[in-house]
Amino acid sequence: MQDLERITSFINSFYSDDGGTLGEIYENAKAAHVPVIRKETRELLKLLLLMKRPANILEIGTAVGYSALYMSKYASCHTHITTIEMDGERVKEAEKNIQNLGMSGMITVIQGDALKILPELTGTYDFIFMDAAKGQYINYLEEVMRLLAPGGILLSDNILQEGEILESHFLVTKRDRTIHDRMRAYLTALKNDSRLETAILSVGDGIALSVRTNM
Numbered sequence: 001m002q003d004l005e006r007i008t009s010f011i012n013s014f015y016s017d018d019g020g021t022l023g024e025i026y027e028n029a030k031a032a033h034v035p036v037i038r039k040e041t042r043e044l045l046k047l048l049l050l051m052k053r054p055a056n057i058l059e060i061g062t063a064v065g066y067s068a069l070y071m072s073k074y075a076s077c078h079t080h081i082t083t084i085e086m087d088g089e090r091v092k093e094a095e096k097n098i099q100n101l102g103m104s105g106m107i108t109v110i111q112g113d114a115l116k117i118l119p120e121l122t123g124t125y126d127f128i129f130m131d132a133a134k135g136q137y138i139n140y141l142e143e144v145m146r147l148l149a150p151g152g153i154l155l156s157d158n159i160l161q162e163g164e165i166l167e168s169h170f171l172v173t174k175r176d177r178t179i180h181d182r183m184r185a186y187l188t189a190l191k192n193d194s195r196l197e198t199a200i201l202s203v204g205d206g207i208a209l210s211v212r213t214n215m
């Protein structure tokens, strides 16, 4: 683990900070203990967006809008980003941040529980960023598959749960067992889904990178 931290810190030393207002949003979020995408993960996210150039992005888990704003920098000017957040205070903060950066026309924040919001969405998305409650990913999957366009990318963050996913069910504290079991079930479901090709990568807190290969 110590080696992994050194490797991550070495890799991150090559990446520059955002600077400007976006950089302030990131620093303020971290200072307020609001979870935000890790530096090494966002670099991969940037490259995926530059390669894919998605027209419609769906994010599950807005927090204060940092990752949505970050994505808006690397998407095309025709891209629309829809992002879901259930915490009312965070939604307000996200909308303020999005407005301050002049991105209200490109990013729509929907307030509510993703479990309820996802079935209400129509159309398809060619890029879906899953970054909400880790224990819920498995419950979002059916709706996410309904919304993911052929050839679309599904990026699921924090799938390694700071390494806890490696432990046996019985070694995980009782409190974390449900989330542990559900994340394992989620990874198994992704790998067994014949509509998807999925790579599990140890970038940041672990990501599952999936591509929809057919309907």
Ligand SMILES: C[S@@+](CC[C@H](N)C(=O)[O-])C[C@H]1O[C@@H](n2cnc3c(N)ncnc32)[C@H](O)[C@@H]1O
Residues within 6 Å of the ligand: 035, 036, 037, 060, 061, 062, 063, 064, 065, 066, 067, 068, 084, 085, 086, 087, 090, 112, 113, 114, 115, 131, 132, 133, 136
């Ligand atoms: C890891 S944070 C998102 C970070 C954000 N994507 C970023 O990198 O800037 C996860 C967010 O998901 C929200 N969340 C958790 N469960 C949710 C649910 N069921 N529906 C919608 N949002 C949820 C949390 O309130 C939290 O703000």
